[in-house]
Amino acid sequence: MSPSLYVPSHGRWVVNKTAVLDGWTYGQRTLPRDKKALSSDRKLAPVIQEFQQLIEDDPELFMHFHRMFDEVRRSDSNLNRVNNYKELMVALDRIITQAPRFGGANNLVMGVPIYAVLAPFCNTPSGYSVFTNTKVNAQLHKIFDVWAEFLVSPESCYVLSTKEQCWFSPAALDVMSERLGTSFYDAWVCRDSDPDKHYGFTSWDDFFTRRFRPQMRTVLDPDNPNLITAACEAYVHTIQSNVRAVDKFWIKGHSYSLSHIFNHDPFTPLFVGGTVYQGILSSLDYHHWHSPVDGIVRKTCLIPGTYYAARLDNDPDPDVVSRSQDFVTAMAARALIFIESDNPIIGLMCFVAVGLGEVSTCEITVKEGDRLKKGDDLGSFHFGGSTHCLVFRPQTPLKPFPHVQPGTVQNVNSNIFCIEDGTEKN
Helix, strand or coil: CCHHHHHHHHCCCCCCCHHHHHHHHHHHCCCCCECCECCCCCCCCHHHHHHHHHHHHCHHHHHHHHHHHHHCCCCCCCCCCCCCHHHHHHHHHHHCCCCCCCCCCCCCCCCCHHHHHHHHHHCCHHHHHHHCCHHHHHHHHHHHHHHHHHHCCHHHHHHCCCCCCCCCCHHHHHHHHHHHCCCHHHHECCCCCCHHHHHHCCCHHHHHCCCECCCCCCCCCCCCCCEEECCCCEEEEEEECCCECCCCCCCCCCCCEHHHHCCCCCCHHHHCCCEEEEEEECCCCCCEEECCCCEEEEEEEEECCECCCCCCCCCCCCCCHHHCHHHHHHHEEEEEEEEEECCCCCCEEEEEEEECCCCCEEEECCCCCCEECCCCEEEEEECCCEEEEEEECCCCCEEECCCCCCCCEECCCCEEEEECCCCCCC
16 A cells, blocks of 8 residues: 555544544543553552642633633534533543553544644633643643653553554554555564564654664755755645745744744744745654754754644634644744755755654754764654744745645655756846
8 A cells, every 4th residue: 555545534533433542531530551550540640730730720721721621513413512611630640650641544633642632622712722832831841751651661562562452463564564665574663573572662652763774765856956855754734935034924825934933933934935834644654753954053053932822713623722723833833944955055054943742852862063964863853743944035046846735745855845046136
């Protein structure tokens, strides 16, 4: 099966029915926190207790956490659901002692379990107030840190087995093989050939950040300075030119606001009127970033931000964050890597990694002054789906290749742009 057959769901992270998410979240409440804690009345983890205390101590948050349950779109017949913020805390408490399981062809729900719990509330006015609140985002960051300790530990390897809903089950291996056109072992760097030994992966995160074997994603024509390659394995969201310094990014159709994306960086004016290419990653994709050009790293920075804030709309589909791709570039936690291309026609460009939801960890592995060859490693996402942008100056005469269209999946290191005529625009 061709990877392109997965495109219709590639840009989304959860199923489109609130009832399904509610039922799944409700089920989390009955799960034990871990194998040593089978009692359902065990106290919440300290970081979750702290979150609940934050809600109850802050009158505004207390109000919003109550109202968002009233505002969410639900069917009256749907009985299996959490009904208040305390039950929501229990569901979160269970999730942070579990590793994400394989959830089918597009890995919806299970691949981003915290977002699956919170998604129905993200598209409500009170939910927007909650998920743009600085104190809430700081607490979510603490929760992710606690969860990450488990996901990088050997204890998380229990999902790296051949059992049902595990990552090396026949169903999971078939899906991952179909996406790439080759076997899992032939596609990915493994330390062991035995799936019963987790293919040598030492934790969930070690598996999640796995690397392609060198032959899988080679740079074609690496010495041609007029070719720009894909920095991530991703579904094309859009290519937009004449981007403004400041725009109403919260209104659909106004799109990118460079000053906000770059957090008012001094380089911002150089890109006003330029081009933004955006691509979306899923939890089944490759999560490392690679340099799209030869050049020198001029600056890197990590920008804190939101994790579940989204542009409000009237769509009943709960996956609102996936519909807010341009919005999140200005709001979410993100990493910036400014690269000065060796080709002066390209000049300064920027790679923007946007961490969404539980995929909030953006790890930069290069520093200012580093020399890069096209395809060199820049960093990676951890723990789930995410999005990214390439931003170019207005003087760079970009021409996308015909196959680079919204709705298509572009392989990392594949050619996506060429310099139109080899000369810089005036």
